[in-house]
Amino acid sequence: MLAADMPLKNMDRQTAASSSQRTHVKNMPDVLLINPLSIFRNVSEKSNLRNYKVSGVKTGVWPPLGLMYIAAELRKSGISVGILDAFAKEYSLDQTLEAIRREEPRIIGISAATPQIRGAYQLASEIKRQFGRNILVCLGGPHVSSDPQFMDRVDCFDFAVLGESELEFPGIVKDLLNGGVPERIYRSDPPVDLDALSVPDRSEFDINDYFKTEQPCFTVITSRGCPYKCIFCSRAAITDKVRYRSPESVLDEIGRCLERWGRTLVFLDDTFGMSRLHATRILEGIIDRAYDLRWTCNTRAHLIDRDFIDLMKRSGCYMLLFGVESGSEHLRNQILKKHVSDEAIRNAVSLCKEFGILSGLYFMLGFPGETRKEMEKTVNMGKDLGVDLITVHPTAIYPGSQLQKTLQEERGIDINAYWTEYAKGTLSFEEIPSVYIPEEMDLRYIQEARKRAYRKFYFRPSVIWAHLKNDMASLKDLKRDAVIAVNLFRHGKTSKDLK
Template identity: 25%
Template sequence: MKKVLLVYPYFYTGAVKDQLFAPIGIGILSAVLKQKGLEVMKLDCTFLTMEEAIKKSREYAPDITGIYIMTTLVKNALELVEKLREVNPSSVYTTGGPLPTLYPVKFAEKFDYVFRGEAANSFPDFCQDYLNASDRIEFVDNMDPSKYPGIFSTKTRPIDSPATHLTKVEIDECPPPDREGFNHEKYQGLCFECSGRKKASIMMTYGCPFSCDFCSKPIFGSEVRFRSLDKIFEEIGDIVSHGYDSLWIADDLFTYDAHFLKNFCTRLIEEDLQLSWSCLSRVDSVTHEMVMMMKKAGCTKVYFGIESGNDYVLKLMNKKIDRTKVREGVEVFRRNGIECAGFFIVGYPGETIDTIEETFEFALSLGLDEISFNVPYPLPGSKLFERVSGICDDDWTFENETRFLYKSEFDETWLKKRILETQETFEGLRLSVIRGMP
């Protein structure tokens, strides 16, 4: 047999979500594996129960099982791998993603192999060589780890091959993500219910050169790499063929490079695909002329990581922006009829009650179409994670809840109350605008 199972261990909780997308990470791996002639099944657990996921895996009986793990999926993934070993004991169990990249030793206790960093080449290469080996035990014993950058294991012998980032050429050599088999009807239905659009996610750039204090980027790193437009539009064509009419561009810094952004918008206008799209953006990365082109190309909404309404706190966060830049950036999009959403963090280490209240007031003053507040999440790998104490790393699975994961000087109950009050005030202001009231 030459079967590979790719698992995305998220189980939908019923929380209201405008942005719930098919996992393109395992889609990319599936596409590369199929290109190599291997049989692959993607096990997207989003709309399954744990029992259904185990049953599907048992029936498929894979030779290799790969489970993607990010912070919020740790609990599910570790429970799943234990149960899958019971039903498929002969499968080789592998993992990858942000958490295994940061803590390979920890995850090597539960998995046979850990793949760190960008594994779009190394994992499929390993699968191909292992499955094609005439003697798989001998292959494992004599394997050259340098052929599979990022591989780590402590099982049969110590294996530790440094992870590497994909080059632009390697990125463009990857086929579009394999979206076959995902439950597109349910993904589209949930999104349409919230937004009136059927959105699919896509990534066009990799890496972020900024070093925000609260951010962790163990997979893509700091070097920004751009996919070719031909590859991007090949993928967009596939997305449209599955019935989607809108894109969520999931890049950290989609608007970072003006030349790339202009070329993308120009081609989207020329091809007249009638797609709407939304993206993340920094407040200081685009001009009025560029925003006009984004609007013409179908951009309907941008999301800003504003984080704070106090310049001192913004410096603590190493955001490299200030209140003035935030106002200017939001206004240029508003003038061009593009909706603006703002993310804010309150209760940051080094803040005071006064700076928190300043953030609430600032958020209400910007004329945003959507605001979201949360407390700091000390993501593993971030500078914030290194500074705070008493971190509870056993439960990152809750959704839509204001809750500290470390010992904070701020009272959760008070913060929840003030966030709710600010949200209610915001909704009142929005309703007044809609009704045309002064």
């Protein structure tokens, strides 16, 4: 009988006692939520996918907001829960398993985006090997939510919960703790009233796990969902329904975070400012409450005008990041379905300069029908517009995206099956056709285009001087920018996360 078929009350261990008995035992939660590494290194492994580090300098790692939301709902339901961020702690597989052994949870929930699916599979396999039916293992997160059939191709997870699962997961857990048999897949309806959700509890996180070399910051979401239909994004496979938190609940959360996590805020909305009225009320509230903030967000160029950016500046905005993707307006709008004009991008960048706000552009290389001439427009766009920073990546093909469907229809390639074999370790990352390669190009051409884009942009005297001026007050920032510069020069990329 599979572990998924075993009622939890029949598990052959003393610790499979009632939840009420366990809540009095320190470090013995009923549920342990885990954010895994992309790959655990102390296992024989073909792939070379790496953690988000730049020559030893950790970058862009924040406490897992999604797991915090789920943990808060579990606690509200009277279920004891812990969170282990193995990714931030850079735990080996053995260290992660030892932490599980200390905690003795009855259910483990592993959340994984597609780049983490190998680490999630490694961890789940070892949990089942070492703990057998004593622990039920759940998979959640973007990968399985975008490709539910993943569960048909693997057997190390007892069950999966799809979508935004804060409301459904506590009921599932209670049933399993009382001896219920897990279904293979549970589907969640996205919460409609975001204010009804418990506020994430950040108290158990060690700030030093996240900001050893950078200034502390905290993350907040003001909305969920995205109405746009970009072909490379898998968001719609989960839900594209847009919902907003009340400005008051957002402002209250910001106030609590300021007490411990510093004054730098990152809004993690898919697109901040989709509703001008909603964003305006939040930013006016920041000003009215006299919060000493500096904040940044992802947004879209066509949402920016003079009145809005003036309010952004007065409320503490120091940087705006725009998803431009391609330097070709035709490709961006007709193929990618971005519906953002060159004029809107130029206007947004110009306003950022006028109001003293840093501007950054996200670019991607490799789309259906893209020509070398169009790709060269992307290579040069950041430099030509004079923005403050750029990121450039080959276009990754993720489950649930329109691009994934296009690849299967046009070339007969089932990328989901490839990701599954990668998760199992039977394929290396390099063997996955995970980057869209236009006709008459190859991966090497795209990689060289990325190198050109970074070198043309970052090795200009004006950019070097601007970074040196900013770094003079901080040895940490100077070290970070130095190692990034070395990677840009040697490898044509800012980090060694994905090849």
